[in-house]
Amino acid sequence: MNSYWILLPAIIVALIAVPLVSVARGAKTGKHARNRIIGNLCMFFGVCLCAVLFPVGALAAEGGVVASIVGTSAQGMGFLAAALVTGLAAIGAGIAVAAAAPAAIGAVSEDPKSFGKAIIFVVLGEGIAIYGLLISILIINKL
Structure with a gap:
């Protein structure tokens, strides 16, 4: 060793x-x-x-532990695209939730009946990250 x-x-x-x-x-x-x-x-x-x-x-x-990794440049670009899609979608979702959640909390504090409407806008922001993850899964499946 x-x-x-x-x-x-x-x-x-x-x-x-x-x-x-x-x-x-x-x-x-x-x-x-x-x-x-x-x-x-x-x-x-x-x-x-x-x-x-x-x-x-x-x-x-x-030590002979690692095998060589063989792939094309197109596969590498595909993995980079999948990573970018996921990362940028998560950043976008964070920005959307950062804007919607405080507004939703303020609306619910003034009128508790508006909770259902307010939470929908927060969930729509989270949907952006889920869409990005879905697209990255589709990209990786094509590789």
């Missing part, structure tokens, strides 16, 4: 967990919050650097 198998995951877990120390201590505002953001950014780029310098795929290929 190569020592990278033990060291690399330990380094990555440590880089991800270090910024959480200030969260566990309860630092929420001021200088601690700024240090926490800077720490998160540094640890993120540290994990990215570890992924570039020590590719795990190369380590797994040495």
